[in-house]
Amino acid sequence: MTMVSSVSLLLVIRIIALRSKQDSKNQIDHDLLEAFLNHIPDNVFFKDRDSRFVRISRAMADYIGLPDPKLAEGKLDSDIFSPEHAGQALADEREIIRTGQPQIGVEEKETWPDGRESWVLTNKLPLTDHCGQIIGTMGIARNITDWKLAEQRLQHMALHDALTGLPNRVLLQDRLLQAIALARRSKNSVAVLMVDLDRFKNVNDFFGHNVGDRLLVGVAARLRATLRESDILARLGGDEFVIVVPLVLADGDVETVANKVIAALCEPFQLEGHTLQIGTSVGISLFPADGADATTLLQFSDAAMYEAKKKGGGTYCFFTSELANALRRRQTLEKNLHGACSRGEFAVHYQPLISTSSGQVTGVEALLRWNHPEEGLISPIEFIPRLEDLGLMVDVGDWVLKTACLQIMSWRKKGITIPRVAVNVSAQQFYRGDLARSVEQILCETGLRPDCLELELTESLTLDDSAITIEIMQSLKGIGVSLSLDDFGTGWSSLSYLRQFPIDRLKIDKSFLRDISSDPAAARIARSILDLGNNLGLSCIGEGVETWVQREYLYEQGCEEMQGFLFSRALPPDDCGELLRSWEPWKTEDPEIPETSLPIEEVSLTRVVGPAICS
Numbered sequence: 001m002t003m004v005s006s007v008s009l010l011l012v013i014r015i016i017a018l019r020s021k022q023d024s025k026n027q028i029d030h031d032l033l034e035a036f037l038n039h040i041p042d043n044v045f046f047k048d049r050d051s052r053f054v055r056i057s058r059a060m061a062d063y064i065g066l067p068d069p070k071l072a073e074g075k076l077d078s079d080i081f082s083p084e085h086a087g088q089a090l091a092d093e094r095e096i097i098r099t100g101q102p103q104i105g106v107e108e109k110e111t112w113p114d115g116r117e118s119w120v121l122t123n124k125l126p127l128t129d130h131c132g133q134i135i136g137t138m139g140i141a142r143n144i145t146d147w148k149l150a151e152q153r154l155q156h157m158a159l160h161d162a163l164t165g166l167p168n169r170v171l172l173q174d175r176l177l178q179a180i181a182l183a184r185r186s187k188n189s190v191a192v193l194m195v196d197l198d199r200f201k202n203v204n205d206f207f208g209h210n211v212g213d214r215l216l217v218g219v220a221a222r223l224r225a226t227l228r229e230s231d232i233l234a235r236l237g238g239d240e241f242v243i244v245v246p247l248v249l250a251d252g253d254v255e256t257v258a259n260k261v262i263a264a265l266c267e268p269f270q271l272e273g274h275t276l277q278i279g280t281s282v283g284i285s286l287f288p289a290d291g292a293d294a295t296t297l298l299q300f301s302d303a304a305m306y307e308a309k310k311k312g313g314g315t316y317c318f319f320t321s322e323l324a325n326a327l328r329r330r331q332t333l334e335k336n337l338h339g340a341c342s343r344g345e346f347a348v349h350y351q352p353l354i355s356t357s358s359g360q361v362t363g364v365e366a367l368l369r370w371n372h373p374e375e376g377l378i379s380p381i382e383f384i385p386r387l388e389d390l391g392l393m394v395d396v397g398d399w400v401l402k403t404a405c406l407q408i409m410s411w412r413k414k415g416i417t418i419p420r421v422a423v424n425v426s427a428q429q430f431y432r433g434d435l436a437r438s439v440e441q442i443l444c445e446t447g448l449r450p451d452c453l454e455l456e457l458t459e460s461l462t463l464d465d466s467a468i469t470i471e472i473m474q475s476l477k478g479i480g481v482s483l484s485l486d487d488f489g490t491g492w493s494s495l496s497y498l499r500q501f502p503i504d505r506l507k508i509d510k511s512f513l514r515d516i517s518s519d520p521a522a523a524r525i526a527r528s529i530l531d532l533g534n535n536l537g538l539s540c541i542g543e544g545v546e547t548w549v550q551r552e553y554l555y556e557q558g559c560e561e562m563q564g565f566l567f568s569r570a571l572p573p574d575d576c577g578e579l580l581r582s583w584e585p586w587k588t589e590d591p592e593i594p595e596t597s598l599p600i601e602e603v604s605l606t607r608v609v610g611p612a613i614c615s
């Protein structure tokens, strides 16, 4: 309601009053005022100097629940509204009568006895007689309840997780800040528990996102029921929840909460006819012992949660000084990784792939190395996940692909012919949207034939057997490159998707070959994987061959290729070129096995410094 409309209303009333005076029999003017008060959609009221209602509009009668506007006559706000609202209104009106000044745009909230809430936006003005004396007040109030409720809904959405209704990260930060401020004043501790579900991805993958979502809602409800009302529970997204215990009074309090949470989520969930058993990993950080601000505490509890996951899940870990060191190292690594590629610190090393029967080199695997200026070579297992976190893996992956293709072409020019090069593809590269186009472009730029390139996809990356995964694989196959499934056997869903994926090769994870001579069960598993591959028409590569016994085993089981320190570690391009140039396949299909298998350290050394051992 604008000031202008309030003033014009006042004018109408004054004119009516004036004309009524001039001609008291003028029924038309009276009818005009009645019509006005009966039909205006806003709450309009006139009050005397004691703040008693003289007249109200029909809309206002409806608003306050009176069947007839006349019933309001003589009443005070305190007869109708809550004490807070009535008190405020009375104070406002006394001020208007005292100063003669209007009050514009006053927001008034009413909580009705049934719990309903309503809001009005009111303009209040002094009412004067023909001598200019203030005889009371009048107000025009617009009902803004719908607008306020919509605003509240929006605010709720901005601060809460849509699925579970729990506070989201923004609200959590705010509540955690408050808890820290309180604890600081009362010299108490606050605990932050990062709760992550174990095997949640599997639920989504196998039962679909609907079941996954319902599980998250169930988890939220169980957590809420497990915690005290004063504990803060939030969902950060995915399967990550955070609990803040705002007042840790005694040693052991936090352990009790963590144990209760783990036990609560350990109980199976019954959803859509499925019995789902998940576990939980919990990481804990404490204010003030571990950190003084919300961001640090959340970061530290996250690091502790990963530690709990590393222990196999279903447990909790506190943040420790060792974790702090690891986190610092991780942060330093991440800082250094920026620009490592342009500073020329990355290199690609090559490890030969060997035919188990002939000893011929059938290809090489390209493996990324980071030559850190201070720390020397850093393992890809350590820095590739960091590259992924930083979103740099796509560019670095393209660089590896191009470098490897160029290397094969360069060896060819020197007379070293390598049938194929295998390059690892990370999850980020795979799902980036244009992998096939970029592979095609790299092949075009480097001149390498597509059938000389193999892309290695790790089993965990391809676990998702969605249409999109299959589509990406098919587009790669369409170019003519081959696909292999790396670390085969380490995922848990191997069989379900093997049939669907257009892959050419399985790489048997080294963990299966490691124990074949000492553990008959390991040997049986390796054999089963080989049988599976053979039955599906896929060729197999044994990874991590370190002894002649392993080579012999693979040969006997019909595994076509192998790779391992027994033949060579991954070498820099020049060293690998030399190795390949002097490589001699075996003279017979059954090369003489040395008397004993060398221990791995010696084998590695021999291979790195010497030429091909198999000559």
Ligand SMILES: Nc1nc2c(ncn2[C@@H]2O[C@@H]3COP(=O)(O)O[C@H]4[C@@H](O)[C@H](n5cnc6c(=O)[nH]c(N)nc65)O[C@@H]4COP(=O)(O)O[C@H]3[C@H]2O)c(=O)[nH]1
Pocket (backbone or CB within 6 Å): 351, 366, 367, 368, 369, 379, 380, 381, 384, 397, 400, 424, 425, 426, 456, 458, 486, 487, 510, 543, 544, 545, 546, 563, 564, 565, 566, 570
């Ligand atoms: N114990 C043992 N290990 C052996 C033996 N023979 C080979 N290895 C190691 O096994 C790993 C084989 O590579 P992977 O399974 O693809 O596993 C790779 C791959 O998943 C990833 N990776 C390496 N380079 C790249 C890359 O350019 N892109 C992506 N996305 N991942 C890469 O990092 C992983 C580790 O690479 P590396 O440390 O180079 O480790 C290599 C190799 O050095 C052996 O006889 N015994």
